[in-house]
Amino acid sequence: MKMHKLRRLMSVPLTQIILFAALMTALQLLSMAGLIPNSFTYAIGSTLIYAIVAIGFCLLLGYSGLASLGTAGFIGVGAYAAYYVMESFGMPYIAALAVTLAISVAIGVAVGFISLRVEGLYLAILTLGLSEILRNLLMAVQATIKIDISNARLFGVQLNDSGAYMLVLVTFSLLVWLTSNLIDSPTGRAMLAMKNSTSAAQAMGVSLMKHRLLAFVISTVFAAIGGLLYMMYVRVMTTSVSTLLTMTTSLNILGAVIIGGAKSLWGTTLGAFIVYGIQSMFLSKIPFFQKNPAFITMLTGLLIVVVVMFFPGGLTQFLSGIKAKLQRSFRKVREDIYGKDLG
Amino acid sequence: MARIWDKLRPSGSGKLLRLSQEYDRLRRELEDLEAEAEARPAEPQRNKTGADRLQRYDARAYMAKRAANHAAAKAIFRAVREGGSFDEALRTQEKKLARIEDKRRAFAARLERGGAERKPAPAKQKPSAERVKRTAAEKAALEKKLAALETRIARAKGSGHSRISLPDDVALRVRGLKMYFGGLKAVDDLSFDVKKGEIFGLIGPNGAGKTTVFNCITRFYNATGGDMHFSGRGGEAVDLRDFRVHDVILHGIVRTFQNVEVIREVTVLENLLIAGHRGYGSSLVAQALHLPVLKKEERLMRERALRVLEFMGLTEYKDWYAFGLPYGVLKRIEIARTLMCDPRLIILDEPAAGLNDTETAELAQLIRRINKEYDCTILLVEHDMGLVMDICDTVCAISFGKLLAIGTTEQVQADRNVQTAYLGASEEA
Ligand SMILES: Nc1ncnc2c1ncn2[C@@H]1O[C@H](COP(=O)(O)OP(=O)(O)O)[C@@H](O)[C@H]1O
Numbered sequence: 001m002k003m004h005k006l007r008r009l010m011s012v013p014l015t016q017i018i019l020f021a022a023l024m025t026a027l028q029l030l031s032m033a034g035l036i037p038n039s040f041t042y043a044i045g046s047t048l049i050y051a052i053v054a055i056g057f058c059l060l061l062g063y064s065g066l067a068s069l070g071t072a073g074f075i076g077v078g079a080y081a082a083y084y085v086m087e088s089f090g091m092p093y094i095a096a097l098a099v100t101l102a103i104s105v106a107i108g109v110a111v112g113f114i115s116l117r118v119e120g121l122y123l124a125i126l127t128l129g130l131s132e133i134l135r136n137l138l139m140a141v142q143a144t145i146k147i148d149i150s151n152a153r154l155f156g157v158q159l160n161d162s163g164a165y166m167l168v169l170v171t172f173s174l175l176v177w178l179t180s181n182l183i184d185s186p187t188g189r190a191m192l193a194m195k196n197s198t199s200a201a202q203a204m205g206v207s208l209m210k211h212r213l214l215a216f217v218i219s220t221v222f223a224a225i226g227g228l229l230y231m232m233y234v235r236v237m238t239t240s241v242s243t244l245l246t247m248t249t250s251l252n253i254l255g256a257v258i259i260g261g262a263k264s265l266w267g268t269t270l271g272a273f274i275v276y277g278i279q280s281m282f283l284s285k286i287p288f289f290q291k292n293p294a295f296i297t298m299l300t301g302l303l304i305v306v307v308v309m310f311f312p313g314g315l316t317q318f319l320s321g322i323k324a325k326l327q328r329s330f331r332k333v334r335e336d337i338y339g340k341d342l343g
Numbered sequence: 344m345a346r347i348w349d350k351l352r353p354s355g356s357g358k359l360l361r362l363s364q365e366y367d368r369l370r371r372e373l374e375d376l377e378a379e380a381e382a383r384p385a386e387p388q389r390n391k392t393g394a395d396r397l398q399r400y401d402a403r404a405y406m407a408k409r410a411a412n413h414a415a416a417k418a419i420f421r422a423v424r425e426g427g428s429f430d431e432a433l434r435t436q437e438k439k440l441a442r443i444e445d446k447r448r449a450f451a452a453r454l455e456r457g458g459a460e461r462k463p464a465p466a467k468q469k470p471s472a473e474r475v476k477r478t479a480a481e482k483a484a485l486e487k488k489l490a491a492l493e494t495r496i497a498r499a500k501g502s503g504h505s506r507i508s509l510p511d512d513v514a515l516r517v518r519g520l521k522m523y524f525g526g527l528k529a530v531d532d533l534s535f536d537v538k539k540g541e542i543f544g545l546i547g548p549n550g551a552g553k554t555t556v557f558n559c560i561t562r563f564y565n566a567t568g569g570d571m572h573f574s575g576r577g578g579e580a581v582d583l584r585d586f587r588v589h590d591v592i593l594h595g596i597v598r599t600f601q602n603v604e605v606i607r608e609v610t611v612l613e614n615l616l617i618a619g620h621r622g623y624g625s626s627l628v629a630q631a632l633h634l635p636v637l638k639k640e641e642r643l644m645r646e647r648a649l650r651v652l653e654f655m656g657l658t659e660y661k662d663w664y665a666f667g668l669p670y671g672v673l674k675r676i677e678i679a680r681t682l683m684c685d686p687r688l689i690i691l692d693e694p695a696a697g698l699n700d701t702e703t704a705e706l707a708q709l710i711r712r713i714n715k716e717y718d719c720t721i722l723l724v725e726h727d728m729g730l731v732m733d734i735c736d737t738v739c740a741i742s743f744g745k746l747l748a749i750g751t752t753e754q755v756q757a758d759r760n761v762q763t764a765y766l767g768a769s770e771e772a
């Protein structure tokens with residue numbers, strides 16, 4: 001049946017990613033045509049950057065059961081690598097990406113080793129400390145970094161706003177695809193095993209060291225790529241004033257993952273849109289919130305409280321609950337009309 | 344990627360090397376001290392560098408042997424899946440080993456001829472009395488450290504140097520196993536043999552140390568002392584101490600836990616796929632890109648899992664999340680998991696605990712079937728004496744970590760010690 005085939009096609013992550021990317025591209029085209037405000041798509045782009053960071057974190061928290069509050073510091077590493085490689089040495093984006101990857105892999109390995117000795121809340125505190133050290137180090141080196149638009153180049157082409165948006169979108173899609181593949185593979189299952197029971201995982205041949213290291217490497221790499229893209233997209237970052245490199249960011253990312261439902265990539269993306277997107281896309285346009293920006297933060301906080309209290313599985317659980325309810329009522333209607341056998 | 348991981352993890356041989364180096368360093372220090380105290384010219388030092396280098400060759404040869412063992416274990420696993428490549432892996436390692444041994448031989452010959460010796464160090468001044476006294480104390484401390492290191496090295500070397508061979512019919516040999524937690528001797532000088540293909544029961548009152556024995560065998564605990572040898576996949580005996588906890592499965596040693604450890608966040612089928620973890624050979628890249636190799640492996644593993652589920656009568660639960668399933672089913676899932684990786688020794692920790700009489704009877708049936716159809720040895724701890732006496736070929740009774748009796752069920756039941764310490768005690772209670 002056609003309907004059946006379509007449904008199966010839609011359940012493949014690749015289809016979902018392509019559809020999502022197409023939708024986001026369409027929005028960008030609309031904004032270039034002047035049909036929707038530029039600031040709207042700009043907000044989408046920066047939210048996607050947060051979503052990348054959140055997805056790395058999702059793999060760490062939701063799949064490997066490891067807690068970290070160091071996300072902000074790792075973002076900073078990517079941002080500064082981008083700044084120094086591209087602005088100071090005038091090298092291309094690819095070089096910045098390579099440097100970012102190298103540094104963040106090294107940091108991820110280091111934190112992964114630490115996670116073999118320190119667990120749970122202690123690990124979270126430790127990564128928080130590490131992140132603060134990184135931030136203060138970066139701040140001491142240079143408080144404000146700024147990339148000139150003429151230096152934001154990809155394959156020799158200067159990236160304007162919509163070019164940077166597409167770079168973010170393509171990176172996001174690629175990373176979501178890789179992550180969803182990894183989750184649906186022996187490695188992803190081994191991580192879940194490790195999260196649920198370290199002893200059972202080990203008895204089944206899962207090396208804790210390998211998978212903890214891997215989880216931390218992936219999450220730091222994603223965070224650093226987030227920082228790198230931030231520099232390509234926003235092109236300015238201040239350590240001393242902005243909140244991007246402080247604990248708030250780490251907590252917001254944690255919030256996005258929990259709101260979304262720690263084990264779902266789309267849920268996490270949705271979480272990022274709720275924590276970052278709603279405020280930058282809608283709320284900041286409303287005069288009341290413009291006058292009282294503190295209310296935006298309060299609203300986000302309230303949302304987290306509500307989700308955690310009523311839907312511990314995150315919005316994913318909420319949405320699948322609605323879906324099940326709808327299906328049930330559809331079936332009932334169908335049965336009422338056609339009778340049980342035909343339904 | 345896999346190669347990077349291999350380098351990253353601290354291997355047993357690396358530990359051995361570190362220990363040997365520290366040992367060398369300490370011994371050199373001690374020799375210096377002795378030389379100083381007796382104020383004699385540093386004569387023995389002349390040969391030392393030569394002997395030193397010989398020792399280093401020994402260490403390297405040993406490491407190569409270890410690598411060969413490890414490669415063999417992995418290759419066998421691969422060979423089981425795809426066929427071939429096992430001999431090749433073994434041969435490369437053996438070639439390397441031969442090269443190192445050649446070098447050592449050449450060097451030893453050169454040393455004998457006196458070619459490799461260094462010039463003697465200049466004689467030292469006669470030390471003061473106070474200095475002699477101080478060095479004596481230092482020497483005592485050093486000697487103590489050396490003795491400790493020597494035992495650790497001996498242990499780290501394990502079967503590498505003097506490879507033990509097990510009798511053909513023995514699957515697992517435990518000798519003088521000790522596990523101390525501080526002052527508590529949870530297992531104390533325990534020895535037993537598990538024969539190939541038998542069902543071996545380990546019994547004893549609560550807290551006797553049964554689970555601890557299992558944890559030592561499966562490397563969850565690092566035993567305080569004693570030896571554990573297993574007849575490995577390649578056919579030769581392996582020292583279990585050479586393996587890390589997640590590697591014993593490579594030789595087919597799998598286990599269940601006393602307090603059921605099923606991964607509750609995934610489906611029953613996925614639980615079995617996790618248990619097949621070491622059966623995958625796809626690299627991380629292949630996994631991240633879902634390359635055809637991975638898809639093929641996934642398909643094969645899924646088929647195998649379905650077969651195991653069928654065997655265990657769990658097919659109806661395959662897509663259920665383990666969370667919330669009845670206890671009896673969870674216990675069966677745990678046993679099903681052990682069947683995913685060509686098991687050779689299945690270790691069951693109280694499989695009947697929490698089951699009712701019919702379930703226990705079914706379990707007995709099941710364990711026998713596994714024993715036959717999967718052709719593997721079974722080692723189990725059980726409190727249900729009916730079950731133990733029913734299915735076990737050999738029973739080993741322990742109490743307070745010490746062996747009480749070992750033999751057939753009749754022999755153990757008739758044993759005086761067992762009756763007073765175990766059966767009698769529980770009947771009176
Ligand atoms: N990790 C540990 N740390 C300290 N003591 C332990 C540990 N594991 C077991 N023990 C002690 O060892 C003894 C034997 O325990 P166990 O092997 O679990 O007994 P059982 O025969 O009931 O399985 C007990 O006294 C227990 O308290």
Ligand SMILES: [Mg+2]
Pocket residue numbers: 553554555601
């Ligand atoms: Mg026990």
